[in-house]
Amino acid sequence: MRRLPAALKLGVALALIAGTALAPPGWTGWFAGVAAVLALAILSSRIPLLFLLKQLLLLSPFVLGVALVNALQPAGRAQWMIVAARSALCLLTVVLVSNTTPLSDILRVLRRARVPALLITTIALMHRYLFVLAEEAERMRRARLSRTFHRGRRLRWQTLATVVGQLFVRASERAERIYDAMCARGWQ
Amino acid sequence: MHIPDGFIDGKTALAAAALSAAGVSVALRQVQRELPPRKTPLLGLTAAFLFAAQMVNFPVAGGTSGHLVGGALAAALLGPSAAVVVVTTVLIVQCFLFADGGVMALGANIFNMAIVNSIGGYAIYRGVCRVLPGIRGQVAAMAFAGWCATVLASISCAGQLALSGTVPWSAAFPAMAGTHMLIGVGEGLISALVFLAILRTRPDMIAGTAEPGQPRRRGELLRYGLLVTLGVAVFVAPFACPWPDGLERVAARLGFEHRTAPSLFPAPAPDYRTPGIHWAVGATAIAGAAGSLIVFALALLLGRLLVPKRAAAISGDLKGL
Numbered sequence: 001m002r003r004l005p006a007a008l009k010l011g012v013a014l015a016l017i018a019g020t021a022l023a024p025p026g027w028t029g030w031f032a033g034v035a036a037v038l039a040l041a042i043l044s045s046r047i048p049l050l051f052l053l054k055q056l057l058l059l060s061p062f063v064l065g066v067a068l069v070n071a072l073q074p075a076g077r078a079q080w081m082i083v084a085a086r087s088a089l090c091l092l093t094v095v096l097v098s099n100t101t102p103l104s105d106i107l108r109v110l111r112r113a114r115v116p117a118l119l120i121t122t123i124a125l126m127h128r129y130l131f132v133l134a135e136e137a138e139r140m141r142r143a144r145l146s147r148t149f150h151r152g153r154r155l156r157w158q159t160l161a162t163v164v165g166q167l168f169v170r171a172s173e174r175a176e177r178i179y180d181a182m183c184a185r186g187w188q
Numbered sequence: 189m190h191i192p193d194g195f196i197d198g199k200t201a202l203a204a205a206a207l208s209a210a211g212v213s214v215a216l217r218q219v220q221r222e223l224p225p226r227k228t229p230l231l232g233l234t235a236a237f238l239f240a241a242q243m244v245n246f247p248v249a250g251g252t253s254g255h256l257v258g259g260a261l262a263a264a265l266l267g268p269s270a271a272v273v274v275v276t277t278v279l280i281v282q283c284f285l286f287a288d289g290g291v292m293a294l295g296a297n298i299f300n301m302a303i304v305n306s307i308g309g310y311a312i313y314r315g316v317c318r319v320l321p322g323i324r325g326q327v328a329a330m331a332f333a334g335w336c337a338t339v340l341a342s343i344s345c346a347g348q349l350a351l352s353g354t355v356p357w358s359a360a361f362p363a364m365a366g367t368h369m370l371i372g373v374g375e376g377l378i379s380a381l382v383f384l385a386i387l388r389t390r391p392d393m394i395a396g397t398a399e400p401g402q403p404r405r406r407g408e409l410l411r412y413g414l415l416v417t418l419g420v421a422v423f424v425a426p427f428a429c430p431w432p433d434g435l436e437r438v439a440a441r442l443g444f445e446h447r448t449a450p451s452l453f454p455a456p457a458p459d460y461r462t463p464g465i466h467w468a469v470g471a472t473a474i475a476g477a478a479g480s481l482i483v484f485a486l487a488l489l490l491g492r493l494l495v496p497k498r499a500a501a502i503s504g505d506l507k508g509l
Contacts, residue, residue: 125232165385
């Protein structure tokens with residue numbers, strides 16, 4: 001599964017999601033078919049089932065919330081099951097694709113699909129600098145913990161906000177150096 | 189409020205995707221025109237920032253938790269177009285890599301959280317800044333804009349859910365707007381605190397200080413305003429309360445409602461229903477969108493007619509909108 005070309009995976013995933021999201025509620029055959037394809041994909045990708053289930057549950061609060069509101073409506077029971085089934089199937093598809101395809105491949109597909117270059121660059125940079133930001137935030141957190149006495153909730157919120165603000169300032173100062181580095185390596 | 193797949197149907201997803209595509213392309217063009225190339229990585233960094241911020245859930249009353257969107261904060265820091273691009277990036281990554289928000293619903297999510305949230309927040313931020321001077325005013329503006337942005341986005345979301353028939357409007361609107369009024373308090377608070385921290389150390393970083401009177405800025409705001417208006421017309425207006433308005437009620441009570449004569453001029457879409465479309469909500473949505481566009485065009489025409497060209501050029505630095 002990991003070795004399939006990214007364009008194929010994305011294309012099939014898109015088709016599955018479009019079909020599942022738009023299929024009229026009576027087409028239980030379609031839902032069953034999609035479930036079968038997904039089961040096959042899960043087996044061939046060798047992702048642990050527990051991990052997938054955890055991901056599903058993590059992303060479900062909105063689903064559960066709307067489903068609950070619906071279930072409390074008089075005619076809602078059958079409808080919320082369908083809605084829940086649809087979202088679960090689509091969720092599973094995306095989780096599978098994202099866990100078996102590296103971001104650079106996905107971006108390459110997007111670029112070939114003529115998504116504007118600025119958007120693609122921003123996505124790539126965002127992904128790259130998530131880790132950088134995490135490191136910096138961890139360093140600042142440790143510094144704060146070793147220097148601050150906790151003097152009540154209000155001060156803690158204020159220091160947190162200052163830390164976050166400083167993080168942004170530092171990050172944007174770094175942005176200029178990043179730009180120079182990119183240009184020095186031939187980016188246009 | 190990332191809408192998952194299966195919650196909105198084809199037509200709503202398509203309409204929202206069309207509006208979002210228009211908005212994002214306007215934003216991209218604007219950013220390419222305005223942003224100095226040195227600042228390109230800043231977009232990616234801010235996106236990483238917002239992404240990280242969105243992972244922090246804070247409790248709101250009643251066992252729910254809310255999380256930041258950050259569109260208003262990004263707009264105040266980077267300007268409205270850059271904020272749209274940044275939040276769109278975050279949403280795309282969340283959708284494809286983390287399945288947070290459906291692929292079909294991406295258009296709707298971008299419209300709610302990148303366009304309505306950022307642009308609405310920005311507009312309110314600038315508006316309140318004009319009324320309240322100084323740093324206190326700016327921070328207050330940021331807090332209020334953060335709250336409003338969240339609530340506005342949730343209303344747009346509720347409209348989309350109701351238009352798709354997933355949840356009826358009577359349940360969706362109070363649930364969404366209600367919870368997000370609480371979540372908005374958190375967003376407003378956090379936005380204001382972070383904004384204040386940045387304002388204190390590096391006030392020059394706040395890009396949103398360009399005067400909106402400049403013709404370029406004005407055109408940008410115009411286009412966004414039009415998009416948001418269309419969005420409201422399509423997603424929210426169909427669910428306006430169908431009860432008779434004040435005059436109709438009085439007429440019914442006092443018994444002179446039968447005096448209504450047919451209008452002298454045959455209207456193309458009587459009572460806000462487009463003829464030929466038999467589905468009530470859609471008819472209203474299309475009539476609303478068409479009406480907004482017509483009114484907008486007329487307003488533009490009026491401005492052109494009333495203000496001779498030379499006078500417009502001279503007073504170009506006055507408050508445009």
